[in-house]
Amino acid sequence: MIESKGIxxxxxxxxxxxxxxxxxxxxxxxxxxxxxxxxxxxTLLFILSGILKPTSGKALIEGKExxxxxxxxALILQDYGxxxxxxxxxxxxxxxxxxxxxxxxxxxxxxEPHTGKKERREIVSSLLQDLGLKGFENHYPKQxxxxxxxxxxxxxxxxxxxxxxxxxxxxxxxxxLTRETLQNFLxxxxxxxxxxxxxxxxxxxxxxxxxxxxxxxxxxxxxxVKTIENHKVGxxxxxxxxxxxxxxxxxxxxxEGGAT
Amino acid sequence: xxxxxxxxxxxxxxxxxxxxxxxxxxxxxxxNSIALPTPIAVFYAFISGIKNDLLTHLxxxxxxxxxxxxxxxxxxxxxxxxxxxxxxxxxxxPLIYLLYPFPxxxxxxxxxxxxxxxxxxxxxxxxxxxxxxxLVTTRDAARNLSTNYIYSLLSLGASEKDIYRHVIFPASLxxxxxxxxxxxxxxxxxxxxxxxxxTTKGLGYLIMDAWSRMxxxxxxxxxxxxxxxxxxxxxxxxKVEHKVCAWVYA
Numbered sequence: 235m236i237e238s239k240g241i242x243x244x245x246x247x248x249x250x251x252x253x254x255x256x257x258x259x260x261x262x263x264x265x266x267x268x269x270x271x272x273x274x275x276x277t278l279l280f281i282l283s284g285i286l287k288p289t290s291g292k293a294l295i296e297g298k299e300x301x302x303x304x305x306x307x308a309l310i311l312q313d314y315g316x317x318x319x320x321x322x323x324x325x326x327x328x329x330x331x332x333x334x335x336x337x338x339x340x341x342x343x344x345x346e347p348h349t350g351k352k353e354r355r356e357i358v359s360s361l362l363q364d365l366g367l368k369g370f371e372n373h374y375p376k377q378x379x380x381x382x383x384x385x386x387x388x389x390x391x392x393x394x395x396x397x398x399x400x401x402x403x404x405x406x407x408x409x410x411l412t413r414e415t416l417q418n419f420l421x422x423x424x425x426x427x428x429x430x431x432x433x434x435x436x437x438x439x440x441x442x443x444x445x446x447x448x449x450x451x452x453x454x455x456x457x458x459v460k461t462i463e464n465h466k467v468g469x470x471x472x473x474x475x476x477x478x479x480x481x482x483x484x485x486x487x488x489x490e491g492g493a494t
Numbered sequence: 495x496x497x498x499x500x501x502x503x504x505x506x507x508x509x510x511x512x513x514x515x516x517x518x519x520x521x522x523x524x525x526n527s528i529a530l531p532t533p534i535a536v537f538y539a540f541i542s543g544i545k546n547d548l549l550t551h552l553x554x555x556x557x558x559x560x561x562x563x564x565x566x567x568x569x570x571x572x573x574x575x576x577x578x579x580x581x582x583x584x585x586x587x588p589l590i591y592l593l594y595p596f597p598x599x600x601x602x603x604x605x606x607x608x609x610x611x612x613x614x615x616x617x618x619x620x621x622x623x624x625x626x627x628x629l630v631t632t633r634d635a636a637r638n639l640s641t642n643y644i645y646s647l648l649s650l651g652a653s654e655k656d657i658y659r660h661v662i663f664p665a666s667l668x669x670x671x672x673x674x675x676x677x678x679x680x681x682x683x684x685x686x687x688x689x690x691x692x693t694t695k696g697l698g699y700l701i702m703d704a705w706s707r708m709x710x711x712x713x714x715x716x717x718x719x720x721x722x723x724x725x726x727x728x729x730x731x732x733k734v735e736h737k738v739c740a741w742v743y744a
Binding site for chain 2: 374394
């Protein structure tokens with residue numbers, strides 16, 4: 235369960251990014267957050283993932299306030315957030331490597347489980363296999379296509395076996411076909427793994443295709459205009475149905491309403 | 495890069511090298527002055543220099559430059575990298591602003607006063623000058639880094655130390671190595687300056703000594719040795735760069 239309780243964020247330069255944003259997402263749910271560009275969607279994700287602190291209000295996961303990045307949560311950033319100086323293998327195994335040593339500063343608590351080098355290798359290899367990246371372990375990200383780079387991003391997040399997946403416009407720089415393939419991939423991931431998904435996007439079709447709950451934010455400072463339930467999500471053919479188009483129109487109306 | 499192209503580039507280096515020697519030869523013949531001997535005369539002087547003590551002087555100069563660059567690097571890189579944080583940059587930025595534009599070479603009298611006329615003074619002056627060149631570049635590289643990389647790493651559970659190890663250092667490394675390649679030229683220029691007086695060792699001394707004796711082939715032999723020193727350092731650094739920054743060239 236993810237709760238956003240009256241989250242507001244004002245940056246030190248005075249930019250007000252979010253104002254009183256409240257919503258909640260139950261366990262195993264998928265939620266799309268949509269809104270015009272610059273409405274603070276990314277800021278919201280950073281707060282939920284514990285990288286930024288809200289100015290007021292709080293983010294809760296399983297009832298506990300989020301104060302630092304948690305092991306349960308994986309974040310996938312716009313433009314992949316991959317490290318160009320690391321190979322595919324190094325990028326994917328990085329999270330495991332960082333988490334495998336006892337984290338200091340976290341109230342002296344040792345973070346388990348301890349993944350050894352061999353175990354890491356197995357996890358990464360099988361993930362790369364699943365995502366069709368086998369054979370590219372020693373390539374650098376820039377040698378691969380946008381779709382493959384994004385799959386590396388997914389692989390890196392999934393290697394941590396997170397219960398919550400936060401994504402910031404993960405598919406926005408891909409061509410339409412690759413985009414649909416990866417949308418289907420995310421849909422299946424959500425259906426099969428029981429992971430809670432939060433997808434920030436500015437693409438209405440994507441928000442409707444992947445979010446059982448759609449949170450519509452207003453333009454800056456972002457605040458919740460409307461929360462739309464979207465229970466038909468779960469089938470790859472949903473995007474061809476009349477219900478889908480109707481839902482898209484509803485979302486578009488809310489965005490236009492909130493933008494004025 | 496296709497191997498055919500690499501081969502082709504090897505040829506182009508040879509052709510340009512020969513062309514430069516040819517131009518030198520042409521000038522020497524046209525000028526017909528003892529101040530510009532032909533490449534062949536210099537080559538013979540270089541060979542006889544090697545039989546004499548040219549290599550000892552070359553070695554001493556190499557040590558001075560090597561220490562200077564290594565020392566500058568080990569001071570400037572950490573300081574530049576930690577300036578990615580505003581808290582540190584608050585101090586580093588003014589330091590650069592106030593001290594970088596100042597011609598450090600004029601500090602020579604003070605350095606000799608403090609550290610004597612031995613190798614230490616020479617190394618320190620090279621260090622100071624190269625230090626600023628590397629510091630400016632490293633700081634800029636660290637500060638212009640996209641914060642997305644840092645956020646991305648933090649979300650994976652990174653600590654402060656991990657940020658340096660996995661993001662700031664590797665991301666800045668290509669710029670650091672470029673700064674080093676550029677600073678080789680400066681380091682050797684400073685080397686010549688500091689070796690041109692109050693010493694009887696090093697290539698700078700050889701050049702000044704041959705000049706005062708009006709022994710031009712010897713003078714140019716020492717210049718060639720100095721050029722070779724710079725060339726070798728440059729080649730080594732480029733090889734290192736291709737090795738440790740393979741991702742840039744991939």
